[in-house]
Amino acid sequence: FNELQIQVVGFEGIIGDLNKQIDKWEKENYQPYKILAKHKDPKQLEKTKQAILDLNIKELKVVQSASFILEIIPATSSKANTINLLASYLNIGVDQIMALGDYENDKEMLQAAGVSIAMGNGTDEIKSIADYVTSTSDDNGLAKAVNKFVFDNKYDV
Incomplete structure (x- = not known):
């Protein structure tokens, strides 16, 4: 996992005792x-x-971003905030924004x-709330969704 972390974000994560790190x-x-x-x-x-949820710390939110990754973030953090900020910045309604996702986060x-x-x-939960389900990431799902919703299936993806 640490090698993947370095590839994705460019720096090494901290591996060790969380209590010591918090101290x-x-x-x-x-x-x-x-x-x-x-x-x-x-x-x-x-x-x-x-176990983290059982601590009932109201300032924290715990979500999964993959089957093997938990994100522990401030309760006020949400990708929905970014949708609203983007809409405001572009001076458009959120109804004009398309978002793609795959996991609880x-x-x-x-x-x-x-x-x-x-x-x-x-x-399954994410698929159930989505307006549309595209192909998998490995099968060009992002490109296919953009082709369908932005380019009206103009391209062969």
Whole structure:
């Protein structure tokens, strides 16, 4: 997982004892914007998620962004906020924005967008709230959705 982290974001994640890391952050007055918890076993990750939720910390939100990744973020964080900011910046309504997603962390964004598209490899929950389900990521689902909704199937994707 750490090698993938480096490829995607360009820096190494911290691997170790979370309690020690939190103590260090408190001493340094550092406030992370997100904590990612990764585990190869989805069942173990679900137990971790439930344990965090059971703490009932109202300032935190815990969502999955893949079967092996938990995101621990401020409760006020939401991709839906970005939809609203984008609409405001472009001076358009949110009904004119199309969003694509595949996992729990995309749910609020899809609900906020005018057109919501689930990736074919998305979770059943995400597919159930989407206006449309496209192909999987590996089968050019993004390109196919843009072709359908933006270019009226003009291109052979």
